[in-house]
Amino acid sequence: MALQQTLRALSDPIRREILHLLKKGRMAAGDIVSHFEVTGASISRHLSVLKEADLIRDCREGKYIYYELNASVLEEILLWLAELKGAETHD
Amino acid sequence: MALQQTLRALSDPIRREILHLLKKGRMAAGDIVSHFEVTGASISRHLSVLKEADLIRDCREGKYIYYELNASVLEEILLWLAELKGAETHD
DNA sequence: TTAACATTTAACCTAATTGTTAAATGTAGT
């Protein structure tokens, strides 16, 4: 997977927040949506960007589609990077 | 400096290539421009995005403005990150 | 098979990004 896609995917605050949520464990799309003010359609597209960037995986279970982090390491690196730069911990 | 700005700045391939160039040492704006196909005006704006993200610093010397990396560490991290993900080394 | 629910996809709108050219700014040399 290209670096370009990964960085582009990470450049949006909602997508980073989604990764942050998934750090705790997998979640159904609907549960993810409920953490944000935007519509499900909007989150669904964010999820597809993250998926194309290979940062998350999805797996359908019945009528739910669960998402899980594909590279939890990445979040760790970013947190470290943020601290290195003396930035706010996330966002 | 906010993570948002850093990641946004890093999400453009030209800007990443500029950082890559600056890894070797400081360069005048014009020299940077000559490495790309786009106009000086366009590169100038890319430079200002990188500067706002605090990834580079500038210092005027006579009629030249030299740019230098402000966080060479960052490039290292990204290269490592790219390898971790099994991606192309840069871009 | 119909109804209800979860999620995605399509169509559309607006705002942001990136590029261009032309004008403005800053500096050096004559």
Added chain:
DNA sequence: ACTACATTTAACAATTAGGTTAAATGTTAA
């Protein structure tokens, strides 16, 4: 002061990104 050069800023066009609502898809259960 004038000219030449290096770089940025302004104004504009084209593209991309992110949001919305409405329609489509997939799944379960009656």
